[in-house]
Amino acid sequence: MDDFETTRSELKAAIDAAASREALEQIRVAALGRKGSITERMKGLGALDPDARRAAGAALNALKDEIAAAIEAAAARLSASELQARLATERIDVSLPVRPEPEGRIHPISQTIDELVAIFGEMGFTVAEGPHIEDDFHNFTALNIPPEHPARQEHDTFYLPEKPDGSRRVLRTHTSPVQIRTMLRDKPPLRIIVPGRTFRNDHDATHSPMFHQVEGLVIDKTSHMGHLKGCLIEFCRNFFDVEDLPVRFRPSYFPFTEPSAEVDIGCSRANGEFKIGAGADWLEILGSGMVHPKVLANCGIDPDEYQGFAFGMGIERIAMLKYGIPDLRTFYESDLRWLRHYGFVPLDVPSMVGGLSR
Numbered sequence: 001m002d003d004f005e006t007t008r009s010e011l012k013a014a015i016d017a018a019a020s021r022e023a024l025e026q027i028r029v030a031a032l033g034r035k036g037s038i039t040e041r042m043k044g045l046g047a048l049d050p051d052a053r054r055a056a057g058a059a060l061n062a063l064k065d066e067i068a069a070a071i072e073a074a075a076a077r078l079s080a081s082e083l084q085a086r087l088a089t090e091r092i093d094v095s096l097p098v099r100p101e102p103e104g105r106i107h108p109i110s111q112t113i114d115e116l117v118a119i120f121g122e123m124g125f126t127v128a129e130g131p132h133i134e135d136d137f138h139n140f141t142a143l144n145i146p147p148e149h150p151a152r153q154e155h156d157t158f159y160l161p162e163k164p165d166g167s168r169r170v171l172r173t174h175t176s177p178v179q180i181r182t183m184l185r186d187k188p189p190l191r192i193i194v195p196g197r198t199f200r201n202d203h204d205a206t207h208s209p210m211f212h213q214v215e216g217l218v219i220d221k222t223s224h225m226g227h228l229k230g231c232l233i234e235f236c237r238n239f240f241d242v243e244d245l246p247v248r249f250r251p252s253y254f255p256f257t258e259p260s261a262e263v264d265i266g267c268s269r270a271n272g273e274f275k276i277g278a279g280a281d282w283l284e285i286l287g288s289g290m291v292h293p294k295v296l297a298n299c300g301i302d303p304d305e306y307q308g309f310a311f312g313m314g315i316e317r318i319a320m321l322k323y324g325i326p327d328l329r330t331f332y333e334s335d336l337r338w339l340r341h342y343g344f345v346p347l348d349v350p351s352m353v354g355g356l357s358r
């Protein structure tokens, strides 16, 4: 019996001392496994006489149960402390600074173009493009600006060197030549916007030799001045995000449209603070009109069958107004501090459902 008690106390001590579940498993196999110490003793019972066998058998069974229960209890204790240890190492320090945001920023010009595309895209316009270097026909003549027309002087055109035949190509002075290219290439109905670079030989606080415009063109059999107005009012209110923004159409002149209108939006300059919205003042933001029949004819479109409207505006100008950017020249200085201040987070892609800008 002494031997029995020794086995018992040794096993209990080993179970108490086990530092891992693997160690516990080894103890279990050594005691209760097929060749374990308790199992071996059970096998030895057969050699005893019946009375002794009964007594020893009962004691051995009790020991077996006791050891199995002790191992189970120790396993539960060990998994609880393993969990505690894991929780301690995986602890999150909520006072640490958050992960840094992506560094890059979307330039306000790109952002504004994305917003224009989102607004006009929802109205069914697609984006068209054309070359920066144009010929006289697309930039002027086809747009009803013949040679010697005074409008040519206003454009401060950059000319390329004369070709042997005396013609000179130009850096396009507006995005309107893409109207011509589209009408010559595609059959109506047409509904395009043309965001892109334009060039004029003019450089001061409010003019840059390279700047951006967006052009719009709608050609079909039925579009009229009412559609032009509805489309541009909708655009202005969406772009400036002012639901009741006053919009005014003022008679004007462009060679390529007849009638023509300039579009003003309401603003106030009370107390030296400029604000877009209802107020005492107006601010011109774009030019527009019904496409001139001569322009349609120049592109092989029958003006007796087709009509439509066009518009054009400066992208820097509307970006400066919307985002309160005071100086045009800063757009092109590639100053990272400026870009961090006025730029946009790349993943905030403008959309009519998700919002234009945040």
Ligand code: DAH
Residues within 6 Å of the ligand: 173, 174, 175, 176, 215, 216, 254, 257, 286, 287, 288, 289, 310, 311, 312, 313
């Ligand atoms: N091309 C004009 C400019 O550069 C802008 C413009 C005005 C475009 C009226 C148009 C329009 O299509 O209809 O000043």
